[in-house]
Amino acid sequence: MASTKEIRGQIKAVQNTAKITKAMEMVAASKMRKAQKRVFDARSYAEGIRQVIANLMQAHPEYKHSFFTPRENVKRIGIILVTTDKGLCGGLNTNVLRLAVKSIRAQQAEVEVINIGRRGGAFMRRFGVTVSGSVENISDSPELSDVLGAADLAIERYIDGSYDEVHLMFSEFVNTMTQKPTVMQLLPCPVNEEPSHPGYWDYLYEPDSQIVLDGLLRRYIESLVYHGALENKACEQSARMVAMKSATDNAKGMVKDLQITYNKARQAAITQELAEIVAGGAAA
Amino acid sequence: MSTVQVLVATAEREVYRGEAEMLVAPGAAGELGILPKHAPLLSQLKPGELRITNGENVDEVFISGGFIEVQPDMITVLADSAERASDMDEAAALAAQRKAEEVLESQKGDADLALAEAELSIMAARLDWLRKKRKN
Secondary structure, eight states, rough: OOOOOHHHHHHHHHHHHHHHHHHHHHHHHHHHHHHHHHHTHHHHHHHHHHHHHHHHHSSSSOOOOOOGSSSOOOEEEEEEEOOSSSSSSSTTTHHHHHHHHHHHHHHEEEEEEEEESHHHHHHHHHHHOOHHHHHHHOOOOHHHHHHHHHHHHHHHHHTTTSSSEEEEEEEESSSSOOOEEEEEEEESOOOOOSSSSSSSSSOOEESSSHHHHHHHHHHHHHHHHHHHHHHHHHHHHHHHHHHHHHHHHHHHHHHHHHHHHHHHHHHHHHHHHHHHHHHHHHOO | OEEEEEEESSSSOOOEEEESSSSEEEEEEEEEETTTTTEEEEEESSSSSEEOOOOOOOOEEEESSEEEEEEEEEEEEEEESSSEEGGHHHHHHHHHHHHHOOOOOHHEEEHHHHHHHHHHHHHHHHHHHHHHHOOO
16 A cells, blocks of 8 residues: 555645646636637628628629639639647547548548638648648637738639538537537539519619629638637637546546545554554564 | 618628618729619628617617628628627727838838728727717
């Protein structure tokens, strides 16, 4: 049996770990609330632009945009993969990467990855998939401009024909306990909403339809990628909170067990000492 | 007076949502004044002031560009960035403009140059607007 001193050291170490994980849990909880608020705040723009695009689809525009036309022969697919930069967030990245691997294997076409978040990029390089762009170390309060690099790269590649489809993969925030790995097709845009302004009509365009549509659709794709990054942040914090909570609980359990072992060792030492004294007295 | 629903939002947050009697926006081809029951319109916006009038209330917001969609019953402004006059700081605006100018001077590539020029025009418009507001 380990000496009482050794056990006491172990208890101390585990208690310190529990303090750290507890602190991380509380930090993650507060960051999670902020991240959720940001997802909520960004919703107006996302809904606004989606509605505009939906109106646009029924407006019979004279200019048919290439973002809406599926290509017959899909040779290469670009995937924007959103993961976290840091670890210690349970199975969050594992789940989204598992989904990514599954869908990459199921594709006939060649696949390239543009990663947002360090974890995904590192994994895909090891997995042997071409990583054609990386956005890493995003702050906890991401702005649109933080993810523009990844979104614009994918859009350029789609326009110049090196990608025939662009997908987005991220973890969707369902609730604190549940994060759902999600795949979404960005390009060509699958938009099918109920008509809100029926009848035959078209917009007045300023300066002209091509410039407005190009700009607007680009914004739309960018806002979807941004939304994915925000959702992923909320997921990261909630997953970390849950992981750290269970780590704290485990540490407390360990302290309990160690305390019992310690008490037993201490008791055994006292008993032995008493036995020795009694035996010494009897001998005298 | 009849009103129209207005939503002004940037990618990060909602800036304004409510009724309005009139909205004036800095369209790419000139200033746009929009009243309720306007014909459907889709326009690019350049950096400038967005003015939302509702009775006595006038909301003034600086936007750095974006898009406007007009339906007879709804106006949606999708701004790249937006700030109210009360939130803006002239010193910070000036510093931002200086920085944009420096970037412009140090650039060589065409793509970077275009970007820096666009940035500078936003900063200059922002500062002009802010100074105008201060005078009133």
